[in-house]
Amino acid sequence: MGTWDIGPFDNDTAADFAGDLDKAAVDEREPMVRRVLKRAADCADFPDAVDAERAVAAAALVVAQHPDGEPACSSYDPSEPLPDFPADLRTLAIDALDQVVAELSELAELWGDAKHGPKWRQDITRLRDVLDPPIPPQEEALFEIY
Numbered sequence: 001m002g003t004w005d006i007g008p009f010d011n012d013t014a015a016d017f018a019g020d021l022d023k024a025a026v027d028e029r030e031p032m033v034r035r036v037l038k039r040a041a042d043c044a045d046f047p048d049a050v051d052a053e054r055a056v057a058a059a060a061l062v063v064a065q066h067p068d069g070e071p072a073c074s075s076y077d078p079s080e081p082l083p084d085f086p087a088d089l090r091t092l093a094i095d096a097l098d099q100v101v102a103e104l105s106e107l108a109e110l111w112g113d114a115k116h117g118p119k120w121r122q123d124i125t126r127l128r129d130v131l132d133p134p135i136p137p138q139e140e141a142l143f144e145i146y
Contacts, residue, residue, distance in 0.1 A: 006120040007074050008060035008127070013053040015076035022080040030083050033058045034092065041095035045104070052100045052107035056124065059093035063130045066090065090131045097128045 002012030009015055017036065021029050040047040040055035047055060061078070063069040065085050071077075101108050101124050111117040 006116050006123055007072070008057045008123075009072055009074040009076040011053050013050050014057035017054045017057050018076055018078045021078045021082070026081070026083060029078075029080075030085055030089075033061055033082075033085065034089060037062075037089065037092040037096040040099050041092055043099055046102055047096075047099055047105065047107070049107045049110060052105060055096040055100055056107075056127070059097050059127055059131075061085075062089045062093040063127050066130050068133075069130045094128055094132050097124055097131075100124060 004010055009018055021032060024032055036051075036054045036058040040051050043051070046052075057072075057077075060072045061082060062085055064071045065082075099105060101121060108121075111120045114120070
């Protein structure tokens, strides 16, 4: 794994993907992100590590455009502007991230053996939670029966 940290763009594969996005015409960037997410989300088995690393990077770009999201903030994320992504990419990103952290995922297995594996998994969960926030527990006091 050509990885130097746990961030979505902190590996060779994701940095190369960001470079490819920068080189692409503006109208090609959203389809590129969509293809990467779709490839990971629709994988019959589980995405290999390369596809999973791209999917995490693509999902981070979708999260960055969400009202509750944060910019990727890496020296390796795309430097050229991205178009506004359609809302359906959020669902696709959720599905891709679910595949990335699944039990049989090659990337999850690699991170499972790494010292910072739990932190990597927390970061993936944080990305996913922006796109599909967990439902908070309801206060029991609100449901008192008279």
